[in-house]
Amino acid sequence: MKKNPNKQLQINPNWAQLQQKLKSHGPKPPATETPATVLGKRKERTDAELDDSLSHVNPLTPVNDDCSVTDEVAMDCEMVGVSQGNKSALGRVTLVNRWGNVIYDEFVRPLEHVVDFRTQISGIRPRDLRKAKDFRIVQKRVAELIKGRILVGHALRNDLKALLLSHPKEDLRDTLEYEPFMRGKGSRRALRHLAAEFLDVQIQNGEHCPVEDARAAMVLYQKNKKAWEKRVKDQIKLKQKQKKRKPKKKRKEGDDLKTDLAETAS
Secondary structure (H helix, E strand, O other): OOOOHHHHOOOOHHHHHHHHHHHHHOOOOOOOHHHHHHHHHHHHHHHHHHHHHHHOOOOOOOOOOOOOOOOEEEEEEEEEEEOOOOEEEEEEEEEEOOOOOEEEEEEEEOOOOEEEOOHHHHOOOHHHHHOOEEHHHHHHHHHHHHOOOEEEEOOHHHHHHHHOOOOOHHHEEEOOOOHHHOEOOOEOOOHHHHHHHHHOOOOOOOOOOHHHHHHHHHHHHHHOHHHHHHHHHHHHHHHHHHHHOOOOOOOOHHHHHHHHHHHHHO
């Protein structure tokens, strides 16, 4: 028996309706905005990540690798105990340039016998001083590096005293003595407190790092340089004016008595 060829071409009505429906709607074109949306989100994430990374950049990180000696240098010293332990002596000295790059960093062999390394604060250990440089050599080199330059630091009077050096007062930029950094009437503040408030960075948590401390002092100075230098110039002008003024001669009581006696005798 032969099969009817027309029977093979018959299509189920339901299937035919489905095909017709698909044709009428047609295939959905791909969303043209999808790639842009995806890229946009990716870009937004990148910017956010960049902003987040920038917000966590340590302000004490040098901005370049230039280790040249600049017109402004910052210094920090760490001390050890000599004599009975209550006398301080230089154990390490560090100098950085205006960008925070180290230009000099040496452990120092004190002139007197060390009885207290003060490691918890100074970070200095006995092994550090075994091959340390002689005090006189370090003193001479530091004197050469700071001569004629603006010297920045915190409590520079103590550092210079330990080095047995002096420096012109008008060339000192001491974050301990800068009035805008003080609280109340001449209330001086620790460097770690200044770094936390003005630089939003934590330092001196445990052993002190003279490189970090010198950098902190330098960044504090650079951020306030314009106002700081103006204050220094104003102070110098004021002192010059005071010197030019001729002080009035004060008459002593003895001189008054001599004058009275002379007038009486005449």
